[in-house]
Amino acid sequence: MQTKTGFDSLANKKTVTSLGKAGKAGRNQRLKTNMDFYKNRSALNLVMVAIAIIIGSASIIYTNDLVKKLQSRERRLIELYAKTLEYTVNEQNASDITFVIQEILLPNNSIPLILTDGIGRPLESKNIQLDPGASEQERQQKLRQELDYMRSQHEPIMITFRDEEGQIYDYNYVYYKNSDLLINLEFYPYIQLSVISIFFLLVYFTFSYSKSAEQNRLWVGLAKETAHQLGTPISSLMAWIEYFKADDQLKDSEVIVELEKDIQRLEMITNRFSSIGSVPILNSENLGAVVNDTVGYLRRRLSKKVEINVNALPIDIRASISKPLFEWVIENLCKNAVDSMGGVGRIDISLRKGADDTVIIDVSDTGKGIPKNRLKKVFTPGYTTKTRGWGLGLTLVKRIIERYHKGKIYIKESEIDKGTTFRILLMS
Numbered sequence: 316m317q318t319k320t321g322f323d324s325l326a327n328k329k330t331v332t333s334l335g336k337a338g339k340a341g342r343n344q345r346l347k348t349n350m351d352f353y354k355n356r357s358a359l360n361l362v363m364v365a366i367a368i369i370i371g372s373a374s375i376i377y378t379n380d381l382v383k384k385l386q387s388r389e390r391r392l393i394e395l396y397a398k399t400l401e402y403t404v405n406e407q408n409a410s411d412i413t414f415v416i417q418e419i420l421l422p423n424n425s426i427p428l429i430l431t432d433g434i435g436r437p438l439e440s441k442n443i444q445l446d447p448g449a450s451e452q453e454r455q456q457k458l459r460q461e462l463d464y465m466r467s468q469h470e471p472i473m474i475t476f477r478d479e480e481g482q483i484y485d486y487n488y489v490y491y492k493n494s495d496l497l498i499n500l501e502f503y504p505y506i507q508l509s510v511i512s513i514f515f516l517l518v519y520f521t522f523s524y525s526k527s528a529e530q531n532r533l534w535v536g537l538a539k540e541t542a543h544q545l546g547t548p549i550s551s552l553m554a555w556i557e558y559f560k561a562d563d564q565l566k567d568s569e570v571i572v573e574l575e576k577d578i579q580r581l582e583m584i585t586n587r588f589s590s591i592g593s594v595p596i597l598n599s600e601n602l603g604a605v606v607n608d609t610v611g612y613l614r615r616r617l618s619k620k621v622e623i624n625v626n627a628l629p630i631d632i633r634a635s636i637s638k639p640l641f642e643w644v645i646e647n648l649c650k651n652a653v654d655s656m657g658g659v660g661r662i663d664i665s666l667r668k669g670a671d672d673t674v675i676i677d678v679s680d681t682g683k684g685i686p687k688n689r690l691k692k693v694f695t696p697g698y699t700t701k702t703r704g705w706g707l708g709l710t711l712v713k714r715i716i717e718r719y720h721k722g723k724i725y726i727k728e729s730e731i732d733k734g735t736t737f738r739i740l741l742m743s
């Protein structure tokens with residue numbers, strides 16, 4: 316009798332052969348869509364970022380243009396004010412113009428300005444908030460401050476006064492600064508962009524949070540359901556074994572021994588699924604022993620051309636782990652390693668103590684390696700380069716290490732055609 320049960324072959328993803336050609340074609344199709352999806356998704360992200368940058372810069376460029384236009388308009392208005400003032404003083408019969416300036420021109424725009432005499436003493440101000448209760452000295456003080464600021468912002472406009480002969484006898488200056496409207500407009504695109512970005516960040520985080528909550532429910536639900544469904548046939552198989560053992564002809568046969576092994580394996584699988592479907596219990600375990608157990612089991616099943624070495628020094632490296640889940644991790648990493656070297660090569664598992672109470676577990680293979688641009692993708696669900704792969708192995712491994720053990724897993728190094736090293740960090 317073959318030692319491989321139906322379940323084993325399922326675990327080894329071999330059932331597909333029974334699907335025949337149509338099944339294979341379907342798998343190939345799925346692989347292609349998977350790959351397209353990953354390619355498209357990163358392309359889509361790039362397009363989104365590009366669009367965001369274009370919209371952002373366009374909005375800034377456009378408002379900057381508006382600011383410039385408004386600025387030159389304000390300058391023209393001040394010049395008009397200065398010209399009118401000059402005209403009023405120089406043409407004796409034009410006193411009505413002052414009325415035009417004071418009552419129509421200035422109240423209708425909000426450009427703050429100060430009129431000074433030839434040596435820069437304030438004579439008059441417009442659109443500048445002055446405290447009505449302030450003393451004359453305080454007012455002058457405030458106006459001087461404003462003047463300094465205006466001087467730094469724009470060139471003043473000169474007004475020349477001439478006598479009847481056309482000789483210049485005095486100067487005045489008009490100082491001004493940007494209106495509130497202009498100041499607001501300058502800041503507007505930045506405020507607008509920050510508000511929009513905050514909004515999008517918020518949406519993004521809410522979305523990814525609910526996505527991960529949903530994924531979580533899916534993992535837990537599926538795992539629990541699987542464990543539950545396996546329970547019934549396993550108990551029934553155990554009853555059958557008891558029945559066979561009672562039979563004098565069968566009780567010493569090899570069949571029963573093999574059946575018992577298979578049932579043990581099924582129980583282990585159920586145990587794994589039920590552990591991942593609930594909050595797993597962590598116990599302090601001797602990691603070297605656990606890894607050796609798993610590897611011992613794998614050695615018997617893998618091709619003799621794959622050598623697996625375990626290097627655990629010191630001998631008693633301990634960490635709090637869920638044994639069934641941690642075994643699952645080691646098994647998954649070893650299976651991937653075997654796949655990557657086409658059945659011939661070496662796997663080295665080394666365990667040692669790191670800094671700050673950590674334990675470092677390196678799983679190295681002599682396989683075909685992972686290209687640089689794929690290093691991050693291998694942990695995403697559905698990512699696979701195998702015609703018969705599901706792309707869930709490393710997702711599961713990452714979930715077990717990071718979620719259930721609060722550890723870390725990453726690819727320490729990978730070189731094409733040389734091999735790959737996965738590193739796990741656990742707290743001891």
Ligand SMILES: Nc1ncnc2c1ncn2[C@@H]1O[C@H](COP(=O)(O)OP(=O)(O)O)[C@@H](O)[C@H]1O
Nearest residue numbers: 651652655684693699700704705706707708709
């Ligand atoms: N040790 C390794 N060497 C090379 N490539 C690997 C290794 N482990 C994983 N990979 C790559 O990561 C992919 C995802 O692995 P996994 O999540 O276990 O899914 P699957 O084994 O079903 O493809 C694999 O298809 C393979 O391309």
Ligand SMILES: [Mg+2]
Nearest residue numbers: 650651708709
């Ligand atoms: Mg795998």
